[in-house]
Amino acid sequence: MELIVGNIAFSTWSLRPWLVLKRCGAEFTLTEVQLYGPGYKEELARVSPSGKVPLLKVDGETIWDSMAISVFAAERYPQVRLWPADAHARWLARSVACEMHSSFMGLRSDCGMGPDAQGVVHTMVGPDRAPPPTSEAVADDVRRLVEIIRTMRGRFGADGPYLFGEWSVPDAFLTPVATRFRHYQINLAAHGDVDGVAATYVAELLQQPDFLEWTELAVTVRP
Numbered sequence: 001m002e003l004i005v006g007n008i009a010f011s012t013w014s015l016r017p018w019l020v021l022k023r024c025g026a027e028f029t030l031t032e033v034q035l036y037g038p039g040y041k042e043e044l045a046r047v048s049p050s051g052k053v054p055l056l057k058v059d060g061e062t063i064w065d066s067m068a069i070s071v072f073a074a075e076r077y078p079q080v081r082l083w084p085a086d087a088h089a090r091w092l093a094r095s096v097a098c099e100m101h102s103s104f105m106g107l108r109s110d111c112g113m114g115p116d117a118q119g120v121v122h123t124m125v126g127p128d129r130a131p132p133p134t135s136e137a138v139a140d141d142v143r144r145l146v147e148i149i150r151t152m153r154g155r156f157g158a159d160g161p162y163l164f165g166e167w168s169v170p171d172a173f174l175t176p177v178a179t180r181f182r183h184y185q186i187n188l189a190a191h192g193d194v195d196g197v198a199a200t201y202v203a204e205l206l207q208q209p210d211f212l213e214w215t216e217l218a219v220t221v222r223p
């Protein structure tokens, strides 16, 4: 299998299937496509039916979209249990992952990763930090995410440090958000995280071994 991703330093969509496939113990090669440089659209068009990454090449097919790759992985590696075993937890885990997949436009646009209009490159992996955004759209998104994290941790978090206790797909989908919170220095306590439950969870995501490996790749694959 080959996983084709965007820039490891800042392609938030690409990080998700990497985390999912690593969790499965899958064997795959990694190809990095440099986004946003001259001619990158043409290069993407050659490999990607949607003109976007991530992509997974497997068994003669190209699966595009991070959610579709995660669904494939859950089928291919059922023993790994990528979704919670408890049915109620599973229904809600899928709701969280799908909401993450389709929403939070305030965060995506005002806490962007990659080059901004001034040419500053914001990354998921480096020590650099940016000033916290002040828009109401971001505040609304952060409040909703804090609510999700606190609710799921409170209901299902007893068996481990992740959203539903043991690691599951929503943790992969929330890890890029954790990097946005870190990079843009967002104070979760000011958005409803009264006792630090969400902040503790976010810190856990940022120290997942597979995420730390991704961080290393950003340094070694591309200087």
Ligand SMILES: N[C@@H](CCC(=O)N[C@@H](CS)C(=O)NCC(=O)O)C(=O)O
Residues within 6 Å of the ligand: 006, 010, 011, 012, 013, 014, 035, 051, 052, 053, 054, 064, 065, 066, 067
């Ligand atoms: N729904 C897609 C979104 C993919 C996406 O937007 N990828 C970005 C990379 S971070 C991309 O390929 N951007 C290139 C472009 O839009 O030109 C997924 O989850 O895989």
